Amino acid sequence: MIKVNNIVKIYNPKSSNAFEALHGVSTQINDGEMVAIMGKSGAGKSTLLHILACIDNYQDGEYYINDTLVKNLSEREYARIRNEKIGMVMQDFALVEDFTALENVLIPLNFSKQKVKNKKEKALAALKSVGIEELAKKPCSKLSGGQKQRVAIARAIVNEPAMILADEPTGALDTKTSAEIMELFTSLNDKGHTVIIVTHDPLVAEQCHRIIELSDGNIVS
């Protein structure tokens, strides 16, 4: 379970162009839920997701993962949470383009705190579960958008995190591929992963259990 409590996010806090992107956001997402975060462009969706993914800080409020307060932790702790607890699918896939699909999926395993055995088998299994095992040796620069998204998802799940975060995972894909990717997320959710998806697409949001609506840095529903 994750809980955010009055989260305030200010960009460039000490400078003259300081900008408050989140004005005290509170919500709770239970284990095994599949949630959509919606809202207009600039509403603060990505900002919130990045805070949940521990790749951005916040100025006020609290963020709990399973009752652990995620605030002012050591760099090592943050890295461990990102590596073990969270699978992040970034808006533009964030793949290392000249690595192969397999090499990309191996990255989280390489930074794992514990010694991981059979890294390659694990990575291949993750690729298989998103249906692109046969592309393992292909450089990512040669993959289509849908295939890249699958690699990104495989990479997000390879460490079996409890929580999968995705920023507009279908934004750059055609309808058919979008549907396939959403199927993937639904099946991951069925397997017990908490899934949080930022989206503009009502069809995507429809498939989630719940919609969190953001507007100008506030949760409106």
Place this chain on the structure above:
Amino acid sequence: MLLLGVKTFVRKLGQNLFIALQLAVTLILMVQIVSSVENRVGLYMPIRQFFSGRGAIVGCHMVMGDEQEIKSKFSDVTDVNGGYITGLSYAPKGSTGEKSYGAEALDNNFINTYTPEMESGVWLSDADCSADSSIKAVVTESTFGYTTGDIVEADFRPTDDAEFQNVSIEIVGVIKDDSPILGFSIQIYNSNSDFRDLYLSNNKESNPVPLLITQKEQIEQKGIPYAFGMRNIILNFNDDISESEEQEISMHLANYGQAMTFTDFNRNNQKYVTEEIARILPLMVCIFILLIVSTVSLNGLSVKSQLKSFSIYYILGAKWRQCITINFISSIITSVIAIIIAATAANVINLMGLWSFTVVQFGRVQLLSCLIVIIINLLASLILPIAIMKSNTPKEIITSTE
């Protein structure tokens, strides 16, 4: 992590090879520069201890006797250093003719001060010159035909009216042509003389008669006569005498040859060394600037090109520190390749003989200077990513390219 470091290197292979090449060029320039500095002051540093305080250099026209004799004639002389002439005579290899060529000697003081470059064998400091062993000697390259391992049959008279005695001398080394030899230069003093004039460079083309140098302590021990004379010698005076007294004693010494006070001599040394340093300094500064500018910019470029990947690693659970380590590993590989390129290039240049115009040696100083270059490069590859990553969070890097 090591693997990711290697991958990071391989991914930007072209760029990293370019950096390695730049580094290699800097290394070669560095060795070259350091060598030429060393070349210019390398003859000065070891011997400057001999002309501190008061004293004079005398280019003898005649035999002056040993240290005791000189001291007894000049009460202010406290120490004498220089090459000796000896009573030993020998002939060219295989010749049955008269033994008419004289051998020289050096005391341990000078033997240990400067080692000439050897064509073969060893310098006297590395030979067994103990009291109970045979007389050892080194020769310069010559037409006499002596090489390392040869035995020279020589003779001498212990005193002027004694019978000739035979003695065998073992050649332990051959001094390379044109290599400076301390102690055997002859009277060349003029007001411009400096430390370089205390060395003799022999060349078999211009002087076919070799210098055959033995160890003075061995000569003395075997009862062979020896003395200062016919060469330049260094005389130290009492420390408490004044500059004008130094001048006065030198005037008396001038009866034996040209004499020059330490005061004048050191003025010339100082002038030469400062002039040489001043000549090289601009070049050194240029190379240093080149080094700093190129390492910083190339490393910066390299980090910038890797920044996106590092941000991805970060999002997936890497610490920034690990990303810096990965970059560092890549830099180490670059440095190793640079060293290999530089060493190969140096060997090729050497083989083609392109370095003959300056004497390039590879010694401790050169190694140290190369080490400094490498360390600066590695430091840059540590500091730059820290600086670049400080100014951007990983999130900013990844979202700004979105």
